[in-house]
Amino acid sequence: MTFNRYISLRMVVEIVGAVCCALLLLFQNNLVGVIATAVVAVLWIVGEVLVFLVLDRQDPRRDxxxxxxxxxxxxxxxxxxIAVLILLGFVYTMLALLQPGMHQIRPMTLPTLAMAALALSDARYLWLEHQGAKGDDDED
Known part of the structure; x- marks a missing residue:
């Protein structure tokens, strides 16, 4: 297994985590959200350990x-x-100014954004690697 394939598998796990968090954000069930986030985090950690063992290197990311x-x-x-968080803050500020009452950001918003940012980072890396290598894999 090459490292780029591992990154793509990790990106899929992160996308599934972001979708789970987003669905739980809509259903407003925070306990189930914490459990789902923990399961995704364990899968992510297992993947990191697996790539360390499979690639058999001292520091696989640097290599x-x-x-x-x-x-x-x-x-x-x-x-x-950061842009999404600023936009979210602006929307909630305007909402508080235009509609009196209590408006608060749900707790599952930050885990959803964090998982989406991880998936976005992996997708951007794979896109840059594809552009730089013209489709070649990093170990070929």
Missing amino acids: ELSDKHQSDAMQFALTTM
Whole structure:
């Protein structure tokens, strides 16, 4: 298994986690949301340990990833998440000004955004690797 394939599998797990968190956000069930988030986190940790064992390297990320692509992908995801949080804050501020009453952000909003940011970072990394290598995998 190559590292890019692992990143794509991890991205799928993160997308499933983000969808689960978003559904729980809509259903307003925080206990089930915490349990689902914990299950996704355990799957993510198992994947990290598995890639360490399968690739059999001391530091698989440093050996396998392009540092520039990884940095660019993480900066892109962070910038996007900050923009979404600013937009969310602006919407709730305007909502409080226009409609009197109590408006609060649900607790599952942040786990949903965090899982989406992780998936976005992996997708951006794979896109950058595909652009840089013209479709070649990192171990071929």
